[in-house]
Amino acid sequence: MARTSGSHSEITGPRILDAALRLFAQQGYAAVSMRKIASEVGLQVGALYNYTPDKQSLLFGLMREHMENLVAAWREEAQGGTPNARLEKFARFHIRYHNVRRDAVFIAYMELRNLTPENFEIIEELRRQYEGELIAILAEGVRQGDFQVADPKITAMAIIAMLTGVNTWFRETGRLSLKDVEDIYWDMTRRAAGAS
Amino acid sequence: MARTSGSHSEITGPRILDAALRLFAQQGYAAVSMRKIASEVGLQVGALYNYTPDKQSLLFGLMREHMENLVAAWREEAQGGTPNARLEKFARFHIRYHNVRRDAVFIAYMELRNLTPENFEIIEELRRQYEGELIAILAEGVRQGDFQVADPKITAMAIIAMLTGVNTWFRETGRLSLKDVEDIYWDMTRRAAGAS
Structure with a gap:
C-alpha cells in the first residue's frame, strides 16, 4: 500500500x-x-x-471513546419524564445506538481481557456510569410504585444484556425492521420491570 | 516445559x-x-x-462439542410438564450450565468469525437447535393461552441473551448466590413471556 x-x-x-x-x-x-x-x-x-505511543493506547482510546460517547449521547437523550417514559426511551436508544456501532460494541466486551488493569478500571467505571443511569430509572419507578423490581441492579444488567443481544442476530435485510424490533424489545423491557 | x-x-x-x-x-x-x-x-x-490436523479443527471441535453437549444436556433435563414449568426449567438450566463453562461460552460467541464457512454453518445449526427448544416452549405456551408473546423467536433470542449475560457479571464471591440469581432471572423470564 x-x-x-x-x-x-x-x-x-x-x-x-x-x-x-x-x-x-x-x-x-x-x-x-x-x-x-x-x-x-x-x-x-x-x-x-x-x-x-503503542497498541494498548489505541485499544484503550477506542474503548474509552465508545463508552464516553455512549454515556454522553444517552444523557443528551434523557430529558425527564415518568420512569416508564424514561425506560422506554432507554430501551429504544440502546438498541439504535448499538446497532450502528457493531465493531465498537464487539470490542468493548471482547477485548476487556487485553486492557492493562488501570485502563480496565477506567472502562469499568464508565460502564458502571451507563448502567447506573438505568438502575436510577428502575429505582425511581419502584419508589413511585410504577415498577415491580426486586433488585434494580440485577434487572438493569439483565435488560442491558437482552437489548445488546439484538446486535448478534438483527440484520437490516431480515423480516423485521429495526422499529419492529424496538417495539418488541420495549414490550419485554417493560414487562421485565413489572411496569403497570 | x-x-x-x-x-x-x-x-x-x-x-x-x-x-x-x-x-x-x-x-x-x-x-x-x-x-x-x-x-x-x-x-x-x-x-x-x-x-x-490443524488449529481450525481444534477450534471447531471445541465449539461443536460445547454446542452438542449443551443441546444433549438440555434434552436430558427437559421432561415434559406445562409450558410454564418447562420455561422455568430452561431458565435455571441455562444459567447453571453456562456459569461453569465460561471459557467455552466466551469462545462460542467470540470466535465465530474465525470459523470456515462450512464449520460456521454447522455451529449455527446447533445453535438454532438449542434456540428451537425455547421457541417451542414459548409457542406451546401461547397455544395453550399461558404466555403472551408476539413473536416466540424474538422472545427466545432476548431471553437467551439475558440469561447468558449472567456470565459477564456473576461472581461466586458476590452478594448473591447462584440460586438467588436464578430466582431473579426466572422471574424476569416469566414476565418477558407474559406468563399468567
Whole structure:
C-alpha cells in the first residue's frame, strides 16, 4: 500500500482509529500488529508512533471513546419524564445506538481481557456510569410504585444484556425492521420491570 | 516445559483440548499458534499434529462439542410438564450450565468469525437447535393461552441473551448466590413471556 505523504493529522488520526477498530474486531487485538495497522492506512510504522505511543493506547482510546460517547449521547437523550417514559426511551436508544456501532460494541466486551488493569478500571467505571443511569430509572419507578423490581441492579444488567443481544442476530435485510424490533424489545423491557 | 513422553492419547487428547480452550479464551484464536498449544501441554509441535490436523479443527471441535453437549444436556433435563414449568426449567438450566463453562461460552460467541464457512454453518445449526427448544416452549405456551408473546423467536433470542449475560457479571464471591440469581432471572423470564 502506498505511503500517504503529507497527510494531515486531523485526517490521519481518525483513519488510524477506524483501521484499528476494524482490524481489532475482525482479527482480535492480539493478532493485530502496529505494522499491520500502519500498512492499512498507508503509513510507515515509524510514522504511526507519531500518533499513538503503542497498541494498548489505541485499544484503550477506542474503548474509552465508545463508552464516553455512549454515556454522553444517552444523557443528551434523557430529558425527564415518568420512569416508564424514561425506560422506554432507554430501551429504544440502546438498541439504535448499538446497532450502528457493531465493531465498537464487539470490542468493548471482547477485548476487556487485553486492557492493562488501570485502563480496565477506567472502562469499568464508565460502564458502571451507563448502567447506573438505568438502575436510577428502575429505582425511581419502584419508589413511585410504577415498577415491580426486586433488585434494580440485577434487572438493569439483565435488560442491558437482552437489548445488546439484538446486535448478534438483527440484520437490516431480515423480516423485521429495526422499529419492529424496538417495539418488541420495549414490550419485554417493560414487562421485565413489572411496569403497570 | 518438559516433554511428556509416553503419554497416552486418551489422556493427551483432553489435555490438548483443555489447553486450546484456555489459550483461545485468554489470548484469542488468531494469537495462539499450534506451537504455543504444544508447549502448553509439553509436546513437540510435530506430536500435536498426531492429535489434530490443524488449529481450525481444534477450534471447531471445541465449539461443536460445547454446542452438542449443551443441546444433549438440555434434552436430558427437559421432561415434559406445562409450558410454564418447562420455561422455568430452561431458565435455571441455562444459567447453571453456562456459569461453569465460561471459557467455552466466551469462545462460542467470540470466535465465530474465525470459523470456515462450512464449520460456521454447522455451529449455527446447533445453535438454532438449542434456540428451537425455547421457541417451542414459548409457542406451546401461547397455544395453550399461558404466555403472551408476539413473536416466540424474538422472545427466545432476548431471553437467551439475558440469561447468558449472567456470565459477564456473576461472581461466586458476590452478594448473591447462584440460586438467588436464578430466582431473579426466572422471574424476569416469566414476565418477558407474559406468563399468567
